Amino acid sequence: MGVTGPDVRERRITFDQPVLVDALIRAHRRGPGDPTHRRLGPGHWLRASRTPQGPVLLRLAAVGASVSARAWGEGADWALDQLPQLLGTDDDPAGFEPRPEHAALVLAQRRYPEIRIGRSALVWEALAPACLEQVVTGKEAFRAFRLLVTEFGEPAPGPAGDPASAAYGMRVPPTAAVWARIPTWRFLAAGVEQRRSATLVRAAGRASALERTLDGENRAADRALRSLPGIGPWTSAEVRQRAHGDADAWSIHDYHVAKDITYALVGEPLDDAACLEILEPYRGHRYRVQLLLSLSAARRPRRAPRMTLPTHTPYATKGRS
Template sequence: MTLAPTAVHDETVVDLGSPYDLPRSLGVLQRGHADPSIRIDPGEFLGGARGTPGAGAWLCLRIYTMEDATSPPSELGQATLRLDQLDPSQVRVRVAASSESAAQAAMHRSAGILGCEDDWQDLEFLLDALGDRISLTLAQVRRRHPGVRLPATGALFDELVTATLEQKVTHDQARYAWRNLLRRHGDRPPGTAALTAPEWMRLPLTASQLRAVPSWEWHRLWVQPPLSATVQRMAARAAAVHRLGLSTPVDTFDVQELADQLTAIPGIGVWTVAEALQRSHGAADLPAVGDYHLSAFVGEALTGRRTDDDGMLALLEPFRPHRQRIVRLLKLSGFQHQRMGPKLAPEDHRGR
C-alpha cells in the first residue's frame, strides 16, 4: 500500500430536478457494510416525494482516459468523492483528486454516479399503457420510490473485478475477498485539508497491482483458483477493457453490444457482465441471467410460481428495454420469496 499523492479540491451542487433517493440509488454499488471503496450514510428519511436529505456517501475511484479511439488508455488520476444530499433534489459533490484534470473528470463523472442520466419516464408511461394488474402494481411501487435511479460509475474494469469475485460463492465470501484485497493491497485515496479521506478507504487495484498478488494470497482471501485466474486474465486484458468502457456511452443497444464483447474473455459470463454493466453503465435492460436466486424471485413476484432463467426472461420481455429497472422495482417492493433451494455453505479453506 502507498500513501495518496498531494491532492486538489473541487466542489459543486448537482440538482437532479426531482426527488432523489441517494441511499437506494447508490446502495447497489456497496459490497457489504465494510466496503473500503464506498460507504453509504442512509440518513433518517425514507425517500418518496421528500427525497432523502441528510443522506450521503463516500466513494473513491481511479479515472482512466484515452486521447482517441486508437490510443492506449492511461490512468488520469485518482479521486475521493463526498456526496451529501442537501434537500429533496440537490446533492453537494466534493472532490479531492490527485490532479486538476482528475478533479474535473471526477466532477463530470459524479452526475453519472448519482444517476442523472437515468430516465424512468418511458417506463412509467409503459406501465400505465400496459394497464394489467402487474404493471399497475409496479407503477405503484415506482410512485412510492420516485427517487431511485440506476448509477453509472464508468469504472467498468473495477466492476468486472468485483463481479468476478462474486461468481458462484456466497455474499460473505465475496465481500471478505473484496474487503481484504483492498485493505492489504490497495492505495489510500487522495485527500486535502478541506476533504480528508476516511482512514478505512482504499482505491480499487490497478491491473498491475492485481497481477502482483501471489497465488497464496488469493487463497488467504478466500478466492477460489478459477476466480483468481479469471481476475488475472482480465488484468492482462485491462487496456482492452478500459478502451471498451470508455468508448461505449450509456445506451441500451451499445451496452448490449459491449456485453457480448466482454463475454469473449474466458471466465467472464453473462451474469458477471450484467452485474458489472448495471453499475458501470447503468444498464437498464440487462438482467443478471444465471443468478442463484433471481429467476425464482422474479417468477414468484410476478406470477406466484418459481421459474428458471428462460421463464424470467419471458416474464420480463413485455417491459423491454427496461428489464433491469423492473428487477429493481421488484426488489424495492418488499416482496420476499421462498428460498427453498439448497443452501450454499462453502468450506472455509483459508487456513490450509
C-alpha cells in the same frame, strides 16, 4: 464549481427531481465492510474510486433534488464532472410501463418514480469484484474483496488519512496491473480459488480495451465482456449495470434474482427460463424491473437452508459466471 483549498474541490448540482442516492451508490458497495464505500447517513456517502485521472475520494450529501459533493485527489475533477451520470442523468426510462397484472411492479414505480440507473463509466472497477463474486455467496465474496483491497489497494486521498475523519482508513481499489500481480497464494488466503482468480487476472490484461466499451452500444459491451474466458452473462450484466448504466442488464443466472422477480410478478419463484419469458415485454428495461422490485417488493420466503461457505479448495462451479 468551488475550490476550498489546494486539495479539495466542491460542487453542488440541482437535478430536476429528487435523487435516490442511497440506491444508486449502494449498487457499487460490496458489502457493509467495503473499504471503498461508507454510508454516513441517509443520502450521505463516501466513495473511494480510481478514475482515468487518478484516485479520488468523493463525499456526497443529498437533500431532495440537491446534491452537494466534495472530492479529493488527482481524480477529483473527473469524478465531479461525471457525477451527474453516476446519479442517473443519462438514464432514459421512456417506453417503460408496468403491465397492470404485475401489481408489485406498478406499486414499485409509484413509490419510486424518480429512480434512475447510474453509470460509473469505470468498467474495471465493476469487473474485478464481479469476478470475485462468481459462484460463491455474497458473504464470502465481500470478505475476499475487503481483504484484497485493504492489502493491495492504496489509502484514499484527503481526509482518509485523518484518524478524526469519518473517511479514515478508506482505500482506493488496486489498478488492473496490481490485481494481475497478486500471487495465487494471496488470493487463496482470501478464499478465492484459482477459477475466479484466473478469470480476474486474465481480464486485467484486457482492462484498457474493456474501458473503450463505454463508447459503444450496450450489446457490443456485452459481447466484448463475454469474449473473455470465465466471463458469462451474469458477470457481464453485473458490470454493465454499474459501469454502462445498462437498463436491460438484469442479473440472469443469479442464485436468487430470477426467483425473486417471478415471485414478485406472478406469485411463484421460477427459474431463469421462465423469468426471461415474463420479462420479455420489458426488454430494454429488464434491469429497471429488477431494481424497482428489489427496492420495494415483498421478499420471497426463504425456506431452504442457507448455502454453506466454501473454502479455497476446489468445489462445484456450476452457476453464475
